[in-house]
Amino acid sequence: MTIVRQNALNTTVNPSVNTPETLAEKRIEAERMHDVLILLQNLINSEEATVKLILDCLYDVGSVNIINQKLRLKPLNRVMKLIARMSKPVFKTLALNWFKKNCPQLITNWLNTQVAFERIQNVPQEIAVEVAELQPYPIPPTENPYQEIKNLRSQVRLLAWISIIAIAVLTVTAIRLN
Template identity: 60%
Template structure:
């Protein structure tokens, strides 16, 4: 008795994932990094605020010294910069919380992409 073979070709199993699978996995892992960074910013709010505070102190003094070298004007503007610090902290933290996780994720992705 003769048997007929199935002429449909079976799809060979590959051990190497396809390019789309790699991209999907890569995107999923980068989404995980973004989520972890967002979590980190939320959990470490006090640390982020202290970092922004230090950056404001150093940056404002350097900017004022560069743009206003005359002594009397320089002192007045530094005093104004100290008064505006609380407003800066609120705005800077909102901006940091909203934008930094994505910016850091993109930067890290560029560092690991070949």
């Protein structure tokens, strides 16, 4: 058995103890972050047109990028881009509702982490890992590579004949049923 050291990056050091002073600071912090949440909600409601334009731009860029990444065939790519343009109004409605519901809280949480200034300390952890030696898959030595190629070709011919027979049986069955 081998012991492997692994660094943990997300351990925070909190030197403060829960004193009445720190509890009051935490309460004030929670109130102020709640104020930030309310201000963000008001901002989104008053600037709804701006949010719609931002979502519109993000949809245009994101839909083209994901279609180009996932679909390499030109005709299919063009068809999907057309479908993406036609589905844009539905996306805008759903995205605006999602944005109003979730983004103020997400932005508030992110801002809170930015102003928390918590110290992160690297603490090595010992993890027991059992290491076993792997044996490579034994490749049988072929005495004659030409013989191996000949065997593979005969197997391909056999599969081709089986496919032809299966298609013929399927065709005959379909004709008889009709």
